[in-house]
Amino acid sequence: MTNENDISYRWNLEDIFPSDEAWAMAMANLEQELGALETCRGHLGSSARTLERCLHKIYELSKELRRVSAYAALLSDEDTRNARALEMRQSTELLATKFAQVTSFVKPEIIAIGREKLDAFLAEEPALAIYRYPLHDMLRQAPHTLGEDGEKLVATAGLMADAPSTVYAILSNAEIPWPEVSLSDGTAVHLDQAAYSHYRGVPTREDRRRVFEAFWKTWRGYQQTCGVTLYASVKRDLFYAQARRHPSCLEAALDGDNIPRSVYTTLLETANANLDTLHRYFRLRGRMLGIDDLQYFDIYPPLVHADLEFPIEEGERLVLESIEPLGAEYQATVEEGFSHRWMDVFPRPGKRSGAYSSETVYGVHPYVLLNYNNDYESVSTLAHEWGHSMHTFLANAAQPYPTASYSIFVAEVASTFNEALLLDLMLKKAQDDTSRLYFLGTALEGLRGTFFRQAMFAEFELEIHSLVERGEALSGERFSRIYGDLLRKYHGHDKGILTIDEPYTIEWAYIPHFYYNFYVYQYATSIAASSLFAERVLEDGARARDAYLAVLKAGGSDDPYTILKSAGADLASQAPYEALIRRMNEIMDQIEAILDRQPPRQRSPA
Ligand SMILES: [Zn+2]
Incomplete structure (x- = not known):
């Protein structure tokens, strides 16, 4: 039978980094390499060879940045109370912002090079082929990319842009005083957003009516405020x-x-x-x-x-059987993921709620977070998240990183x-x-x-x-x-x-x-x-x-x-x-x- 503390139902982050020390070394390395990108600024158009060398460096750093970010994010989601993991995650976020700043010259420089010269570069340097689509996509957006002053102004407007959604999020997540509602059997329910999701589907019709009336009456009290934010x-x-x-x-x-x-x-x-x-x-x-x-x-x-009831072994069996129409290779990969700790399966105190398939760690397999609780919805979520993961897996196997x-x-x-x-x-x-x-x-x-x-x-x-x-x-x-x-x-x-x-x-x-x-x-x-x-x-x-x-x-x-x-x-x-x-x-x-x-x-x- 399944033991919820069984290590085989926890993901193995050592597939990304063997230790936190290795992660810290990769972070330090990245910081240093980011500085070296400065030598590319202003030179992308100088030759096909230079463009290739710079793009290679930029994408290699982007790949490595995703690797350190994924490791920290997964570690933090295992136990959101882990302060050290949270700090690691925050430091990857800072590094990501820095990466975006350091590489902000790329798009304007590519647009300035223009289609004709870029295509000549692509013809001259075969190693540029893997960047063809991203480069052409930057050119496509040229009509909507502004001059330096315009871009600066638009970027500065970003200081105000989040205000409506931030005000809304604080109101809806923290400040709306949720009502109490008493159900027909006398149970008193504090009707916050999570309780609403649960109680709106109860079998007793009168209870659903009470839940709806109380919940929407509360929202109605904030109609004007929500109107202003939207x-x-x-x-x-x-x-x-x-x-x-x-x-x-x-x-x-x-x-x-x-x-x-x-x-x-x-x-x-x-x-x-x-x-x-x-x-x-x-x-x-x-x-x-x-x-x-x-x-x-x-x-x-x-x-x-x-x-x-579907214990995890049964859920995994059903998912494996269901994907048979996708072929033996697809099935074998999912089976490998099940047996080689690509998933964190069960709920635990402090673990992040919900379910997801992790962002790309190129060259490593995808990771899946679940909060599996033996019902059919859990099996369905297992199938859903592995759909995402196999998409990631197959794309990574078939495509170069860019x-x-x-x-x-x-x-x-x-x-x-x-x-x-x-x-x-x-x-x-x-x-x-x-x-x-x-x-x-x-x-x-x-x-x-x-x-x-x-x-x-x-x-x-x-x-x-x-x-x-x-x-x-x-x-x-x-x-x-x-x-x-x-x-x-x-x-x-x-x-x-x-x-x-x-x-x-x-x-x-x-x-x-x-x-x-x-x-x-x-x-x-x-x-x-x-x-x-x-x-x-x-x-x-x-x-x-x-x-x-x-x-x-x-x-x-x-x-x-x-x-x-x-x-x-x-x-x-x-x-x-x-x-x-x-x-x-x-x-x-x-x-x-x-x-x-x-x-x-x-x-x-x-
Ligand atoms: Zn999804």
Whole structure:
């Protein structure tokens, strides 16, 4: 049986550095080498040979910087109370800032060299080939890069830029006085953000109502303040868009990864054109919960309860089996990771919460942090994080360091793809209808939360930015009106599918992502792409698999939109979104078929 203190379930940081002393030596070395970069300043354009020598040095230092940073970050996350590890982490952050300052000459110098001369250098010096994409990407951004004075001014504006999100974070994390709510059995709950996430899904409907009423009433008390911070944040986005001569905030945000605007608009159009599928889900939810006047507080309770336990050995076995369609090599790597301590598996006092797959340590394997607690969600998270890790692993194996790191735009494809494979396996293995309904229901809810909810957020973001671009002022009350209209549209309020009461339209104030400048749409586009890839791999086998694995191996060697498009998932076309909608409907077909063959009394779990 699993012993939670078993060292084999802790990650082995010695694969990065044999000791803290070795880490400290690497840090000292880096400091010194950084100074040597000064000899490159002003000389990148002098010859192909010099450019190659300087880029080589810069990327080598960047790689080493990631190595020391990852070691300190992982060490600190093992036990966040460890002050020495925290200091190590902070010193890597200082070094990273210094690295950014020291290398800030690179982009302007490359832009000054210009396309023609740069291409001549590339033709002359074969060793420059591995920098071709990053160099061309810098040139692409030339029209939005300002002269020295302009860049200095924009950088100085950064002193003020974080204020809206910082004020918001302090308010929402520390200063809002959370209410007490008493549940129907007399339990008193201090309803902070974590308690809200937990209690909004309780089985007793009256309790969910109480939780919603108390929580949103509290937020409503800060409607004006949150309105001011969000409005200020949108104005910040507008400042940067205008300063860098972008036609709009959206285009400014998409430019970093060179994503076409049509990706964003196609996402919104397709989500809107398929609201019937979302509404079908709500009707099914009402049927399964035995509720005919569905309210916003009925969104979160699971469709069925199943007490399923998956000890880590079982979870690992299931994940390994589920990835079989990706081939023996892929499977063997994951198995090696499981058996060679690439993961920190169990919760412990002081350990960082949540789950992640670590940032790149080039030349070393990826690391995974979990807080595994034997439920199905833990198994699903295991599959998800290993999707990320294998993306990192395959990209690092196939790409030289300068093009190994992949963009956020493709990041959630590999993780949600592996979740889809896990569902496929669980359904094949399920012994009874309750567990079948449980897996199907979990997947369905995942698609709602990752696709439709994020698409709704994306629509809200676009609308508030467009209003500010047109010179309109936005108050908290106006945000609630705009958000309320979207909530009602997406949830079929006017069609009598799910009622959105006025007090809940303050929900926008609770979403920190609205301060991230057009970030959330990437969850929706990623899960659409992975739905298409998963459908093809499960149906067509080897050829579809190779196309999909090519996406992972491509790392950051091209624009992320192009990488996905080359593999057959054009996110500016309908096809990936339609695959996701098909998947949702197929899941609902299966659920309904099970319900239809069950005796009626079992249809309405309390
Ligand atoms: Zn993820």
